[in-house]
Amino acid sequence: MRETIHQLEVLRYDPETDTAPHFQTYAVTCQEDWVVLDAINYVKENLDRTLSYRWSCHMAVCGSCGMVVNGEPVLSCHAFVRDYPEKIRVEPLANFPIERDLVVAIDDFVEKLTSVKPYIISAEERPVESGENLQSPEQLAVFKQYADCINCLLCYSACPQYALNDSFIGPAALALAHRYNLDSRDEGRSARADVVASNPGIWECSFVGACSEVCPKDVDPAAAIQQTKIASTVDYFMRFLMPWRKQ
Amino acid sequence: METLTSDVAIVGAGGAGLRAAIALAESNPGLRIALISKVYPMRSHTVAAEGGAAGVIKDNDSFDNHFNDTVAGGDWLCDQDAVEFFIHEAPKELTRIEHWGCPWSRQADGHVAVRPFGGMKVERTWYAADKTGFHLLHTLFQTTLKYPSIKRYDEYFSTDIVAVDDACQGVVALEMRTGQLRFFRAKAVIIATGGAGRIFPFTTNGAIKTGDGMAMAYRIGVPLKDMEFVQYHPTGLPGTGILITEGSRGEGGILVNKDGYRYLQDYDLGPPDPWPRKKAMELGPRDRLSQAFWHEQQKGRTIKTDYGDVVHLDLRHLGEAKINERLPMVRELSKSYVGIDPVDAPIPVRPVVHYTMGGIDTDINGATRVGGLFAAGECACVSINGANRLGSNSLTELLVFGARAGRAAAEYAAAGGGAAVSEALVTEQAEAAENRVLALFRRTNGIEDIAALRRELTATMEAGAGIYRSEGSLQEACAKMAEIRQRYASIELRDKSNVFNTDLTEALELKSMIDVASALAVSAYHRTESRGSHQRLDYTDRDDEKFLKHSLATYAAQGEPRIDYCDVVITRSKPGDRVYGGKQE
Incomplete structure (x- = not known):
């Protein structure tokens, strides 16, 4: 198998000893089918035990290994070394505080996800004995794409609005709120509206679409945000036109 | 060392741990629940399960069928009382998670769809395309966010269970962000840390599957049961070990050797046609299929690659539309990691370590012999899987026994826990x-x-x-x-x-x-x-x-573990021959 030598420039930062992040370069001989994560694992196993990063599934579904590689947020287990030049710069996801090396603190996302109530809300919980809810393939297709979010947070790293204003709920959490709003089994849209529609960020989201471009699962959070805006606008006017209408 | 007190601590926040947490919160909202995991819940390896979850729901199926398939599939090493409970709870649990929003794939009439799976006589595997574990995990995780009594400790690495006089007192865990150790004092502890596939070099298991929970229980004297039974999944991608779901054979995929020959017919699984056919050929059980590969390799009929020998999984006859609808992730994984589009060419596959049937010895409630210590999911051995688990029983297992262990722990904690011990x-x-x-x-x-x-x-x-x-x-x-x-x-x-x-x-x-x-x-x-x-x-x-x-x-x-044996619970199925393929008729 063909091999190439790459210079891996990795951002290093240990808050116990470093005053500022810096880069450290490792020369790694990579096989042509390697992903960037394989090269990082090679460093960890053979060159430097002190490098910290997250990874697990190595099949682009657990969402642990998001990093910025040569300026683009990617899943490092799904970014092939052969697609990069000799120099590969690896940095932690942008717009989150660095905890250590390539590990960022994602508390802010977890709080925001929780705030949008990403679960089925219904007036009464049905007993299991009543059987499954019927949901047609068409009803499923309405929200399915938004349910594919793996919470890898590449979209937050790419989002210009989140970079400016960290009170913005952000692409993934809004896509998941939208996912439940669109689910035929859910009745929670008005319960979510307080957080979602009133979040200043969504009105400032400029539909740059950077979030959708970097999404490894084609969730298209930008579309979710635009649809949320439209739905919220309709709700706003309907309140005056049809005050009796159930929200 | 700081002590954090709760009523029940759960170690592991994958499918079993999350389901246990919800069961605890629902059965007793007053309980303080500490959900401890070395990774954020959505990173747990349940996420990588693809094909589906088994549960009897259709009119052409029966509980007896699911029971018999499971017991024979396990070569009669399953505890039949546990299997009985499991098969009856299965559709309830799968329905419950449907109510919680799991995006199960549907029939045209809106009912949940099922697909055939290996070793199953009737199609009974519920699926969410080929990302079932992912959807199940995220649905459970997002549902836990409803319950204020579930307090999560993400990225806390548990190192030891503390037990005194054979009664569990809590766990010690390392807060990874600070390096500080904490004592999670709890009346009951549920271990839900999953399997240990990483003890093999070629595995579908993620980096985190290192058997920590099994080892913690083992070190305080709880036996590990049936550990010799390790499942090789017959279809992993060479090199990476990435799983190609059995669902691809359930949908009609075939396995051929270097001569294009459907070799499984030589191993008591044929005849090859008509196809697809339940409990035959490519829909035989995983142990038999992986063993057949080994024999083909001995005969020199496999295909050499840089990453060891392979056979071919051919999906081409399914057509692009069906592959996109039912197996989108398989297509994407194959294109990305081996450069093969299954629409145009067969996928190279080889057997890969996938699942540990054995685990922490528990009873049907998930209780171990240490008071207040429970286990559920892949880390536990209840045992419903016996000597070989059938595909799509494990996702159901973590729901059924996660819930059961949660309820049992809730009762134990509500009753005050074990007897007082020396502080x-x-x-x-x-x-x-x-x-x-x-x-x-x-x-x-x-x-x-x-x-x-x-x-x-x-x-x-x-x-x-x-x-x-x-x-x-x-x-x-x-x-x-x-x-x-x-x-x-x-x-x-x-x-x-x-x-x-x-x-x-x-x-x-x-x-x-x-x-x-x-x-x-x-x-x-x-x-x-x-x-x-x-x-x-x-x-x-x-x-x-x-x-x-x-x-x-x-x-x-010091030295090797002691090996003892205990009886298998046999209730209504006497050990017999495992029959697959044409011999069934």
Whole structure:
């Protein structure tokens, strides 16, 4: 198998000893089918035990290994070394505080996800004995794409609005709120509206679409945000036109 | 060391741990629940399950069918009372998670769709395209956010269970962000840490599947049951070991050797047509399919690649539309990682370590022999999987037994937990656990390298305890594991930072891997028969007289574990022949 030598420039930062992040370069001989994560694992196993990063599934579904590689947020287990030049710069996801090396603190996302109530809300919980809810393939297709979010947070790293204003709920959490709003089994849209529609960020989201471009699962959070805006606008006017209408 | 007090602590926040947490919160909202995991819940390896979850729901199916498939699939090593409970709970649990929003794939009429799976007589596998584990995990995780009584401790690495007088008192865990150790004092603890596939070099399991929970329970004297039974999934991508779901065969995919021949017909699974057909050919059980690959390889009929021999999984006849609808992730994974679009060409696959049937010895409630200590999911052995798990029973298992263990722990905690024990002893034990980690952290003059030792361990397991085993290969594995255990005492961390120190967590994981691998090798050495996934070249027959029994490996601080046996619960299915293919009729 063909091999190439790459210079891996990795951002290093240990808050116990470093005053500022810096880069450290490792020369790694990579096989042509390697992903960037394989090269990082090679460093960890053979060159430097002190490098910290997250990874697990190595099949682009657990969402642990998001990093910025040569300026683009990617899943490092799904970014092939052969697609990069000799120099590969690896940095932690942008717009989150660095905890250590390539590990960022994602508390802010977890709080925001929780705030949008990403679960089925219904007036009464049905007993299991009543059987499954019927949901047609068409009803499923309405929200399915938004349910594919793996919470890898590449979209937050790419989002210009989140970079400016960290009170913005952000692409993934809004896509998941939208996912439940669109689910035929859910009745929670008005319960979510307080957080979602009133979040200043969504009105400032400029539909740059950077979030959708970097999404490894084609969730298209930008579309979710635009649809949320439209739905919220309709709700706003309907309140005056049809005050009796159930929200 | 700071003490954090709760009523029930759960270690592991994958499918089983999350389901247990919800069961606890629902059955008693007053309980304080600590949900502790070394990763954020959505990173848990449940996420990687693809094909689906089995549960009887259609009119053409019956509980008897699911029972018989499971028991025969497990080569009669399943406890039949547990299987009985499991099959009846299965559709309820799958419906419950439907109510919670799981996006199950649907029939045109809006009912949940099912697909055929290996070793199952009737199609009964509920699926969410080919990302079932992912959707199940995220649905559970998002649902837990409803319950204020579930307090999560994400990225806390549990190192030890504290038990005094055979009663569980809590767990000690390392906060990875700060390097600080905490004592999670709890009346009850549920272990839900999943499997240990990483003790093999070629596995579908993510990096986190190092058997930590199994090892923690084992080290305080709870036996590991049936550890010799390791499932090789027949279809993993060469090199990476990425799983290609059995659902691809359920949808009609076929396996061919280098001559384009459907070789499974030579291994009591034929005839090949009509196809697709339940419990035949490519829809045989996983153990038989992986063993058939081994024989094909011996005969020189497999295909050589840079990453070992492969056979071909051919999906081309399904057509692009069906592949996109039912198997989108398979297509994407295959295109990305081996450069093959299954619409145009067959996918190269080889058997890959996938699942540990064995685990922490529990009863039907998930209770262990230590008071207040429960286990559920892949880390536990209840046992419903026996000597070979059927595909799509494990996602259901973690729901059914996660919920059951949660309810049992809730009752135990609500009743006040176990008898009062000496507080001095509890503190002493918790501090001993803390000191072990600190000693590892501070040790100098070590000569052993963590990554090198781990490579030796995984190579040992593959060579000695793979698809086919023998006295010689297992003896060698046991001896090598004893050596690795000795050498582990001489490792030294290179990373001395307190913050997110993965040199430290990998060292702790390696300890778990050594414990689990030793139990596995020694259990396999003592089982001188062939049953299900445990195949001995020197004892080729099943021996019900001696071995219709569960093995129990008990930890010994020095030397090899002790191996005992206990009876299998047989209620209504007497051990018989496992029949697949045309012989069924």
